[in-house]
Amino acid sequence: MSAAIQVRGLSKEYRIGQFRGGYQTLREHLVEMGQRAVGRQRQRQSSTIWALTGVDFDVEQGEVVGIVGRNGAGKTTLLRLLSRITEPTLGYADVRGRLGSLLEVGTGFHPELSGRENIFLNGAILGMRRNEINRRFDEIVEFAGVERFLDTPVKRYSSGMYVRLAFSVAAHLEPEILIVDEVLAVGDAEFQKRCLGKMETIGSTGRTVLFVSHNMSAVARLCPRSILLDQGAVLLDGPTDDVIGRYLAGTSGSSAAREWSDSSQAPGNAHARLQSVRVIDEVGRTVDRVNTTDPVGVEIVFEMLDAEQPIVPMMSLFNAAGTLVFNALDPDSRWASPTVGIHRSRAWIPADLLNEGEHIVSVFLNTITAGRLDRHAAVPDAVSFLVADSGDGRSAKGAMAQTWGGAVSPLLDWTHDFGSIESEAGPHR
Amino acid sequence: MSVIVGDHTDAAQRITRIQRSRRRFAIDLREIWLYHELLYFLIWRDIKVRYKQTALGIGWAVLQPFVAMVLFSVVFGHLAKIHADYGVPYPLFVFAGLLPWQYFSSSLSLSSLSVVGNSALVTKVYFPRLLLPLASIAVPVIDFLCSFAILVGMFLWYGRAPHWHAILIPVFLGMALLTALGVGLWLSALNVRYRDVPYTIPFMTQIWLYATPVIYPVSLVPERFHWLIALNPMTGVVDGFRWAVLGRGVPQYTVYGVSTAVGVMLVVSGLWYFRRVERSFADVI
Numbered sequence: 001m002s003a004a005i006q007v008r009g010l011s012k013e014y015r016i017g018q019f020r021g022g023y024q025t026l027r028e029h030l031v032e033m034g035q036r037a038v039g040r041q042r043q044r045q046s047s048t049i050w051a052l053t054g055v056d057f058d059v060e061q062g063e064v065v066g067i068v069g070r071n072g073a074g075k076t077t078l079l080r081l082l083s084r085i086t087e088p089t090l091g092y093a094d095v096r097g098r099l100g101s102l103l104e105v106g107t108g109f110h111p112e113l114s115g116r117e118n119i120f121l122n123g124a125i126l127g128m129r130r131n132e133i134n135r136r137f138d139e140i141v142e143f144a145g146v147e148r149f150l151d152t153p154v155k156r157y158s159s160g161m162y163v164r165l166a167f168s169v170a171a172h173l174e175p176e177i178l179i180v181d182e183v184l185a186v187g188d189a190e191f192q193k194r195c196l197g198k199m200e201t202i203g204s205t206g207r208t209v210l211f212v213s214h215n216m217s218a219v220a221r222l223c224p225r226s227i228l229l230d231q232g233a234v235l236l237d238g239p240t241d242d243v244i245g246r247y248l249a250g251t252s253g254s255s256a257a258r259e260w261s262d263s264s265q266a267p268g269n270a271h272a273r274l275q276s277v278r279v280i281d282e283v284g285r286t287v288d289r290v291n292t293t294d295p296v297g298v299e300i301v302f303e304m305l306d307a308e309q310p311i312v313p314m315m316s317l318f319n320a321a322g323t324l325v326f327n328a329l330d331p332d333s334r335w336a337s338p339t340v341g342i343h344r345s346r347a348w349i350p351a352d353l354l355n356e357g358e359h360i361v362s363v364f365l366n367t368i369t370a371g372r373l374d375r376h377a378a379v380p381d382a383v384s385f386l387v388a389d390s391g392d393g394r395s396a397k398g399a400m401a402q403t404w405g406g407a408v409s410p411l412l413d414w415t416h417d418f419g420s421i422e423s424e425a426g427p428h429r
Numbered sequence: 430m431s432v433i434v435g436d437h438t439d440a441a442q443r444i445t446r447i448q449r450s451r452r453r454f455a456i457d458l459r460e461i462w463l464y465h466e467l468l469y470f471l472i473w474r475d476i477k478v479r480y481k482q483t484a485l486g487i488g489w490a491v492l493q494p495f496v497a498m499v500l501f502s503v504v505f506g507h508l509a510k511i512h513a514d515y516g517v518p519y520p521l522f523v524f525a526g527l528l529p530w531q532y533f534s535s536s537l538s539l540s541s542l543s544v545v546g547n548s549a550l551v552t553k554v555y556f557p558r559l560l561l562p563l564a565s566i567a568v569p570v571i572d573f574l575c576s577f578a579i580l581v582g583m584f585l586w587y588g589r590a591p592h593w594h595a596i597l598i599p600v601f602l603g604m605a606l607l608t609a610l611g612v613g614l615w616l617s618a619l620n621v622r623y624r625d626v627p628y629t630i631p632f633m634t635q636i637w638l639y640a641t642p643v644i645y646p647v648s649l650v651p652e653r654f655h656w657l658i659a660l661n662p663m664t665g666v667v668d669g670f671r672w673a674v675l676g677r678g679v680p681q682y683t684v685y686g687v688s689t690a691v692g693v694m695l696v697v698s699g700l701w702y703f704r705r706v707e708r709s710f711a712d713v714i
Contacts, residue, residue, distance in 0.1 A: 014712065084447055084555035086711040092448035099445070107553040110474060112481050117474075124470040125554055 004177055004208040005059040009091030012052040012077050051077040052232045064203040066223035066240055067212040068247050071380045074232040075212050079181055097176030100127055106166030111155035115146055115165055118154055122169045136172045144168035171198045177208040214322025216244050248320055256288035256385050267377040272311045272365050274377050275301040279385040289386045292395045295351045300363050307338040309367045313345045320358040325407050352411035360384045450708055461557050471564035476571055490572035491579055494531045498524040505644045514646045515677040521583055525671045526643040529605045532573040533663060534634040539565040540613025541626050548714045558707045562613040592676020601670040604689055608662040611695025618703045621710055641667050659687035
């Protein structure tokens with residue numbers, strides 16, 4: 001057996017500006033050239049970010065390997081490099097055979113074209129030969145379940161049908177190496193199950209697969225081995241169980257409170273800057289662990305530097321599997337009339353709502369004007385906390401000891417009529 | 430398992446090294462060939478979509494040059510009294526010039542948008558980026574063929590027979606493709622970095638139209654300036670095309686030679702620039 005993928009010292013540097021859209025207008029360029037000519041140019045800000053630093057690993061032929069890591073750990077950059085969408089700055093990767101990458105389902109789908117036409121177009125874009133597509137056409141259609149709509153433009157498809165068709169084309173790719181990024185996070189539960197099944201089949205046919213996901217249970221199911229990325233480097237490479245354990249432990253390593261004492265380093269821009277983010281209990285103490293039966297608060301403190309536009313704090317809550325539990329922003333009408341100064345906003349998550357386990361909070365400062373969103377600050381994975389079930393039977397899972405599925409575990413308001421109902425419509429007489 | 434075993438085993442063993450590219454100018458023709466089916470599908474998609482969304486469909490391809498021909502015939506042929514060479518009716522003269530010109534100007538605007546307009550592809554899958562400008566200069570060939578049918582109709586209307594020169598039409602169409610590719614490579618790559626490019630296209634085509642002998646014959650330009658107008662590669666294309674179609678006049682070999690040379694230079698320099706910036710397309714777009 002020889003290595004299907006050999007990665008040595010792979011590194012990628014981005015200019016910070018490129019994250020804001022790297023294109024310039026001609027005017028900017030001309031102004032810059034003019035300034036340079038008269039020697040009046042300010043030192044061009046040459047801030048760069050290393051999204052990936054010296055990554056090494058080998059993948060043997062036929063291996064199915066998971067790539068996990070927090071947002072911004074470099075997973076996407078790694079995939080983009082291996083798929084040859086962008087070039088590495090340093091290092092190299094040797095790839096044996098055809099490599100197909102699925103960074104998104106439905107790449108290149110055209111809404112005006114019919115399902116049939118899109119199968120051919122999308123197949124060609126993903127690197128399938130025409131005779132290959134012809135050969136697998138019926139399978140693709142059947143797997144997607146869109147037989148009746150083959151000649152309908154896909155713009156008339158429901159979003160479910162669209163995704164099913166897109167995934168189906170991709171799943172019938174036959175490259176020696178397949179790179180998959182989170183495509184399973186689409187479609188309904190039933191379809192996701194079929195996708196996972198399909199992925200398992202692909203893995204068992206001796207194809208080499210790199211699978212990137214936040215969904216730890218999917219990674220555990222599909223990949224015997226995983227690689228944990230952190231800050232652009234390989235933190236751990238080994239059996240998936242170990243890697244997931246380390247990943248979850250690493251996530252809880254981020255604390256329940258973050259503070260930016262140096263305001264020039266704080267996330268934000270000329271309009272607003274964050275000062276601190278904390279997870280708090282009812283009386284305002286920082287906590288990293290709460291009971292399911294207690295409310296928990298997220299406190300966001302930020303400074304408004306001008307009063308030009310309304311700025312609203314917002315939070316997103318993720319669970320350990322990386323699933324978004326909810327987004328929430330502060331709807332208070334007073335944010336509409338902004339005032340310069342330091343503001344504190346606390347979001348209270350009611351008791352008896354969250355499920356057990358690690359929760360990760362991302363915070364944002366936004367301006368929303370006419371439905372448009374401008375972001376002043378964004379801190380993914382800002383703080384985290386653990387929700388524990390007290391085990392006293394007062395939560396939604398009662399006396400159950402095992403883990404309880406679901407993004408949330410709300411204690412519902414159950415109403416009852418104990419034994420006093422006539423069986424007027426009941427199925428049992 | 431698969432039918433195309435030979436092909437597969439070959440591909441299965443080939444090692445691709447992914448690293449920062451050093452040889453900027455080398456063009457992997459073999460790779461372009463590997464992706465020729467995608468090129469075909471990109472062209473097919475653009476043609477299909479272009480005429481699917483419009484009510485008139487392919488009619489636009491015919492209407493545009495026809496209306497331009499009528500307009501030019503009235504303004505320049507009648508009012509300004511520009512005369513075509515060798516007694517050719519002015520409408521026929523101008524239409525024969527408009528055909529390659531319209532092809533060129535629409536491939537200009539299509540190719541300038543080709544990379545940016547496909548940013549969803551560029552940022553999600555790998556394929557030789559050269560396919561995008563290549564596809565965009567192929568699409569307007571369809572329009573060209575449709576308008577060519579009108580030209581044939583006009584020949585019948587004026588009761589003229591085609592001349593043997595007509596066998597050279599493909600040569601001049603080839604020159605038009607070459608020029609369009611050269612300019613298209615530059616514009617598509619420039620547009621990734623400077624989004625001003627689409628705004629300059631209308632001016633550019635307007636000015637370029639008047640700098641090209643479409644509405645006037647080359648003979649209207651003093652002989653001593655011929656080398657100068659030949660530097661515009663479209664001069665050779667339009668004049669040569671007209672000569673091949675109408676079968677009248679003297680072939681301007683110097684003009685064709687200079688124009689072809691300039692066209693080749695545009696392609697070579699365009700390839701050089703495109704290759705230089707294409708690796709950062711996905712980061713910048």
